[in-house]
Amino acid sequence: MSEEKYIPKSKIGQWFDSRLPLLSLMHHLRDYPTPKNLNYWWTFGAILTFCLIAQIITGLVLAMHYVAHADLAFESVEHIMRNVNYGWLIRYFHANGSSMFFLAVYIHIFRALFYGSYKSPREMIWILGMLIYILMMATAFMGYVLPWGQMSFWAATVITNLFSAIPFIGESIVTWLWGGYSVDSPMLTRFYSLHYLLPFLIFALVILHIWALHIPGNNNPVGIDIKQPSKDTVPFSPYIAVKDLYALIIFLIITAGFVFFAPNILSHPDNYIKANPLVTPTHIVPEWYLLPFYAILRAVPSKLGGVIVMFASLFILMFLPWLDTSKVRSAVFKPLSKLFFWVLVIDVVILGYIGANPPEGLYLLIGRVATIYYFLHFILVLPVLGYKEKTIPLPISISDPVLGGQPNISTTRSREDIKEKQHD
Amino acid sequence: MINKLKIFFVILIFLFSSGLKASEKKTPFIDTNWNFKGIFGKFDRGELRRGYQVYSEVCSGCHSISQLSYRNLYEKGGPEFSIENVKQIAASFDVLDGPNSDGEMFTRPGRLPDKFVDPYPNIESAIAANGGAYPPDMSVLAKARKDGPAYIYSLLQGYVEPPKGYELDEGVYYNKYMDGNQIKMPNVLFDDLVEYEDGTKATTEQMAKDVSNFLMWAAEPNLEERHKLGFRVILYLIILALLVYFSMNRLWSRIESKK
Amino acid sequence: MSSSYLILTTIIIFLLIFLYISWIFISNEIENKKETGERRDFLYTASYALGAVGLGAAVWPLVDQMNPDASVKALSTTEVDISNIDVGKSITVLWRGKPVFIRRRTQEEIIESQNTKLTELKDPQKDQDRVKKPEWLVMLGVCTHLGCVPLGGKGDYKGWFCPCHGSHYDKSGRIRKGPAPTNLPIPKYEFVDNNTIKIG
Numbered sequence: 001m002s003e004e005k006y007i008p009k010s011k012i013g014q015w016f017d018s019r020l021p022l023l024s025l026m027h028h029l030r031d032y033p034t035p036k037n038l039n040y041w042w043t044f045g046a047i048l049t050f051c052l053i054a055q056i057i058t059g060l061v062l063a064m065h066y067v068a069h070a071d072l073a074f075e076s077v078e079h080i081m082r083n084v085n086y087g088w089l090i091r092y093f094h095a096n097g098s099s100m101f102f103l104a105v106y107i108h109i110f111r112a113l114f115y116g117s118y119k120s121p122r123e124m125i126w127i128l129g130m131l132i133y134i135l136m137m138a139t140a141f142m143g144y145v146l147p148w149g150q151m152s153f154w155a156a157t158v159i160t161n162l163f164s165a166i167p168f169i170g171e172s173i174v175t176w177l178w179g180g181y182s183v184d185s186p187m188l189t190r191f192y193s194l195h196y197l198l199p200f201l202i203f204a205l206v207i208l209h210i211w212a213l214h215i216p217g218n219n220n221p222v223g224i225d226i227k228q229p230s231k232d233t234v235p236f237s238p239y240i241a242v243k244d245l246y247a248l249i250i251f252l253i254i255t256a257g258f259v260f261f262a263p264n265i266l267s268h269p270d271n272y273i274k275a276n277p278l279v280t281p282t283h284i285v286p287e288w289y290l291l292p293f294y295a296i297l298r299a300v301p302s303k304l305g306g307v308i309v310m311f312a313s314l315f316i317l318m319f320l321p322w323l324d325t326s327k328v329r330s331a332v333f334k335p336l337s338k339l340f341f342w343v344l345v346i347d348v349v350i351l352g353y354i355g356a357n358p359p360e361g362l363y364l365l366i367g368r369v370a371t372i373y374y375f376l377h378f379i380l381v382l383p384v385l386g387y388k389e390k391t392i393p394l395p396i397s398i399s400d401p402v403l404g405g406q407p408n409i410s411t412t413r414s415r416e417d418i419k420e421k422q423h424d
Numbered sequence: 425m426i427n428k429l430k431i432f433f434v435i436l437i438f439l440f441s442s443g444l445k446a447s448e449k450k451t452p453f454i455d456t457n458w459n460f461k462g463i464f465g466k467f468d469r470g471e472l473r474r475g476y477q478v479y480s481e482v483c484s485g486c487h488s489i490s491q492l493s494y495r496n497l498y499e500k501g502g503p504e505f506s507i508e509n510v511k512q513i514a515a516s517f518d519v520l521d522g523p524n525s526d527g528e529m530f531t532r533p534g535r536l537p538d539k540f541v542d543p544y545p546n547i548e549s550a551i552a553a554n555g556g557a558y559p560p561d562m563s564v565l566a567k568a569r570k571d572g573p574a575y576i577y578s579l580l581q582g583y584v585e586p587p588k589g590y591e592l593d594e595g596v597y598y599n600k601y602m603d604g605n606q607i608k609m610p611n612v613l614f615d616d617l618v619e620y621e622d623g624t625k626a627t628t629e630q631m632a633k634d635v636s637n638f639l640m641w642a643a644e645p646n647l648e649e650r651h652k653l654g655f656r657v658i659l660y661l662i663i664l665a666l667l668v669y670f671s672m673n674r675l676w677s678r679i680e681s682k683k
Numbered sequence: 684m685s686s687s688y689l690i691l692t693t694i695i696i697f698l699l700i701f702l703y704i705s706w707i708f709i710s711n712e713i714e715n716k717k718e719t720g721e722r723r724d725f726l727y728t729a730s731y732a733l734g735a736v737g738l739g740a741a742v743w744p745l746v747d748q749m750n751p752d753a754s755v756k757a758l759s760t761t762e763v764d765i766s767n768i769d770v771g772k773s774i775t776v777l778w779r780g781k782p783v784f785i786r787r788r789t790q791e792e793i794i795e796s797q798n799t800k801l802t803e804l805k806d807p808q809k810d811q812d813r814v815k816k817p818e819w820l821v822m823l824g825v826c827t828h829l830g831c832v833p834l835g836g837k838g839d840y841k842g843w844f845c846p847c848h849g850s851h852y853d854k855s856g857r858i859r860k861g862p863a864p865t866n867l868p869i870p871k872y873e874f875v876d877n878n879t880i881k882i883g
Binding site: 036075078081082088089092159174195234239242245246249250251256257260261262264269270272273274280302 | 654657679
């Protein structure tokens with residue numbers, strides 16, 4: 001990055017900074033040149049950072065009152081809800097916070113998909129992001145088990161049983177996960193331990209994610225490379241910071257709406273029934289944010305196949321930077337990609353809807369079609385589109401008119417051409 | 425063109441979902457207005473007090489409510505009985521305590537901090553005494569069913585004659601609102617079953633509504649505080665959002681003017 | 684609740700520190716303003732102030748959750764049956780998680796305690812001020828030094844002796860020798876009837 005080297009003004013500052021460049025880091029974060037045309041879809045990075053920290057803090061507090069034992073977990077949650085000062089607020093914030101966290105992460109991911117933020121040179125950001133996403137799902141799932149309601153218990157049973165699909169050693173792996181012959185206290189305790197650990201791993205990955213972001217700098221809605229700093233950028237603080245803050249407050253209003261006025265609407269009523277190993281709920285559904293994967297799992301008629309396809313649906317995303325062959329990043333300039341982007345969004349929504357319903361008849365059929373399309377999108381549509389699609393001409397810089405104005409290059413140009421143009 | 429396609433897809437999804445939904449037939453719950461619903465929703469003290477009366481005289485024979493303590497009955501946001509009243513209520517229960525210095529368990533009259541005493545010593549005896557079905561604990565029952573209060577309210581009034589040709593299993597009753605229409609619990613509410621202290625006429629509908637309200641409170645004792653705090657928090661956030669919005673505009677106007 | 688105010692004050696101090704740090708963080712922006720001749724704006728100040736208030740309010744539930752909860756507060760009284768205690772014997776009961784010594788004293792103990800000269804005491808207090816009925820001594824069994832439980836009938840004064848750091852208490856539970864600064868404290872209690880004490 002073409003930033004000037006920062007030297008603290010005071011002697012103490014210089015002494016400190018030459019030994020631990022914390023001040024330089026602060027300075028970098030403050031002055032970090034950010035494209036000035038970032039829209040509100042770009043504020044979700046900051047919102048997610050807030051979500052993670054808020055979840056860690058509220059979780060830390062809940063851990064002070066929660067008891068991880070099959071006989072006491074459900075009661076201890078009720079104790080938090082009824083007796084602990086503001087316990088209800090903290091618990092509802094934590095529970096709904098996880099949903100809002102996923103809502104934000106899905107917007108963040110789809111924003112990256114739309115604007116091609118995963119494309120070179122930002123592959124590492126994308127891969128780290130995917131690792132964070134996978135860890136988030138693991139953490140959320142384990143957290144959901146902790147209240148030890150019916151859904152907790154049976155979700156834990158079903159998901160841990162996925163591992164029994166592994167040939168030969170599957171059964172012993174499941175026994176090992178359970179620490180017994182069924183889902184019970186030993187598993188609850190280890191899930192609690194891991195649920196406490198994983199957020200800090202996520203936090204570490206988030207630091208790497210941001211580090212990797214600050215090497216090439218932010219992508220932007222136009223998707224072209226920009227010189228940093230230049231007239232196309234603004235310092236992060238205060239311009240982008242205040243925009244992020246504004247978006248965060250709006251996000252908090254929605255969160256508060258859930259927490260205070262519909263705290264249980266996103267969770268399943270069955271989880272207010274204490275876990276009972278003798279009775280399975282009529283249909284088990286995971287939390288809404290895992291539904292698309294649940295639908296994919298059930299779309300495949302074989303046990304092992306379902307597990308493989310479900311994990312494949314996650315891991316295929318890791319290879320996205322190389323599956324998308326297009327030279328243009330932003331879908332703004334790719335009409336067909338834009339269309340297929342929305343098809344993918346709808347496909348995932350359909351998968352989520354199917355995941356919430358029993359796998360029978362029409363549901364199953366739609367689920368299978370949607371699953372097939374999901375994979376086709378990444379394996380077939382993206383690579384072919386990259387070669388075939390005729391893109392709209394790109395502007396040279398952000399300050400130039402983008403859409404609606406007169407494009408100043410009449411032919412389609414690849415990124416490299418534009419780079420050259422910029423250096424002229 | 426893309427927008428039209430989007431609209432087309434959205435319509436398609438709605439058609440699908442409504443078409444799929446229509447296949448599930450379920451009797452809609454009886455509609456009534458709930459005082460606790462809405463942004464400023466609060467419980468009606470009268471309903472909660474009468475609801476407690478119904479619970480204690482009718483339900484508590486079989487259903488436990490073990491997460492609640494007697495003290496909850498006078499705490500703010502609940503039925504708000506007087507503290508003397510609640511002490512009497514608590515003292516009317518025998519609480520198992522101990523062991524004493526001789527190592528014996530003993531019973532003593534209940535006190536305010538005690539949890540509500542269960543009608544049965546354990547789940548197994550509750551199941552045995554009720555023909556193989558466990559009368560669910562009522563502490564969070566209103567949250568443990570979809571649309572809980574309306575469900576309880578409707579279920580209590582849902583005992584009707586089974587339709588012609590319907591085969592009812594041994595020892596169960598027909599209920600319109602129960603999943604699968606078969607329920608182990610007999611119809612318990614009849615007009616004037618209880619005599620309300622405040623003189624309200626104890627119709628079945630009234631008792632069902634009162635006890636549903638009471639159970640909603642039992643499941644969400646902080647509901648009133650939650651609504652009150654929530655209103656303030658959101659109001660605060662909106663004002664803050666406006667301030668930050670205008671600050672942001674002022675800041676960014678510098679950038680825009682430079683261009 | 685004095686502890687709550689203490690905590691609140693701490694929060695406010697932390698908030699001020701936080702504000703100061705954020706001030707440094709945005710200081711370059713203020714420098715810019717000076718350059719352009721812009722004056723500091725009411726809008727920014729109001730945003731900061733309101734934001735700080737909200738942050739403080741949001742921190743409070745996270746702090747308050749560690750205070751005793753409703754079920755703990757409700758348990759603050761214990762009733763004890765004292766009909767089975769013989770003269771010269773004592774029992775220990777649990778009140779708010781702490782031991783309470785209830786001793787039915789002999790006549791000699793009472794007279795000895797009442798006749799102790801106040802000048803001999805480290806923390807002068809008359810025996811009469813420490814009991815409601817001379818026969819019954821009710822006190823918290825927690826050494827005022829560092830919170831250990833003293834042993835009965837031990838020590839130089841045959842009252843109580845704390846094994847942790849060697850504090851000697853007399854037959855009225857008053858500190859006579861050792862590091863403890865004050866007498867064993869008397870909890871709030873009352874005689875419900877002749878056979879029952881309500882502590883708390």
